[in-house]
Amino acid sequence: MTNTATTTTPATPATSAGTNTSATGGSEHRAEAKTRFNAAVQEAKAGAAALRAEAGERANAYRSQARGKSGSLAADAKGYGEEAKTKGRELANEGKAKLSGGIASLSRMVADNAHVVDEKLGAQYGDYARTASRSLDDTANRLDQKSLDELTEDGREFVRKSPGLAIGMAAVAGYMLSRIFGGSRR
Template identity: 65%
Template sequence: MSDATTTKKTATKPKKSTSKKASSKKVPAATTETVDNRAEAKSRFNAALDEAKAGAAALRAEAGERAGAYRAQAKTKSGDLMTEAKNYGNEAKTKAGELAVEGKTKVSDGLSSLGKVVGDTATDIDGRFGEQYGDYARKASRSLQEASAKLDAKSVDEIGEDAREFVRKSPGTAVGIAAIFGFVLARMFSGSRRG
């Protein structure tokens, strides 16, 4: 019986094949082609990547050159504009100085004329209201004439400094005078529009 059991065991075990055909695997031709295609695609991709990098570097260099050119143009234009602005500023200062001198002359002439008119009417005031009021008119006339002479003697810069000093010493009075002057100007211009 022992022989029968041994035979049975050997019959159930599958036999291992020792042939080389079964153990060696052949790579099909389609797989070799796929590997070759992948290598070619990878090499083309790397070439395209290198080309894109070179193009980006060229664009960066061109952008740098253009930015430098634009910067140079902007500096030149800025310098030109600054020079123009300085020229306009100097012209404006000159014109403002001329207008200030002209205005000072007109104010001085106006004060002088007003002083003469008040002085000329002093005799009429004496006759109508009395000598006391005529004397007031003569004093006012002299004050106006003196103010006109002082104004003529001073330069525009000196007048400006005197005005600043007056405002520093008595700002309340300066604000009051400015308000009255503004009111008078507003009335003059609103009256000229109506007429």
Template identity: 55%
Template sequence: MAQDTPKPATAKPRSTKPRTAKAAASAAPTAGVEEARSRFTAAVEEAKAGAAALTGEAKARAATLTDTAKTRAAAYAGDARAKGEDWAGEARSKAAELAVEGKAKAGEALVGLSRVVEENAPVIDEKLGQKYGDYARNASRSLQTTAEKLNAKSVEELGEDAREFVRQNPGKSLGIAVVAGYLLSRLFRR
């Protein structure tokens, strides 16, 4: 029988791993970490380049859209301005026509009122006396003269006369406007 004899102790191979944390920190990075860093850096640089390209493309598109919008806005503004000028011209001509018609009707109304007063002057003479009949005849002549002046002047001349009257008599103008407004409101209320 053979006895078991102890085997001589063999030495264990030393590990290449550092034994402490300080030693691990000071050790050089492994090849895998270095490769990961280089790939990450490349990805970041690629993302920056892509973002710069997208920014440039966005600025170019924005400039194109802005130019298109300005061009269309200018075209629409020109069209709108032309239509507005057309409508304003139509409104001016229509207002001028209405003013001429109004002037003619006012002249006719003054002539008609003058005739009515003249025809009623003898009745006033009989009922109130000769003095009041003369007042009626003077009023009739005054209405007739005013109608003739109104018919002789153009609408523009009448407008200028009205402006001049307002400049010279602002108090009277205000009073006339108040009375006319009151009468118109009473007329349209009914």
């Protein structure tokens, strides 16, 4: 026969103490884990603050380097601008002198050939050629006497007074230049 009766043993002080110890030990572990977690959070916050401070210092260093370089580049650009302005003025003066010389040369050529026009077409047309020669010579002299600033202002005044004529002249000049330079490609 089998004994089916079970015996219950009363709780012993060691068993109940072990249960209490594990409950108390769990609280202690939780408290220790919480303390460690809070310490880690505080350490992470301190590390983030240190990184933020270091990043700020580096940003300030880069900013000051950039300011120094931008100041240097601005000074260089200003120097190049002044140099280009001077060189442009020199080239414009040379161009003005060449244009004046070309007009004077054209005037002399027309004056030298006025007698041929007299012979071929008549005295009246020869006089037209001489008048054109004097007009070209006067234009060359006026061009020599005026400064670039005066010529620029004269050009602006002409455009203000006759904008349609100025646009037409620019279109004709552009067409002629395109024919001159475009013809060399063929």
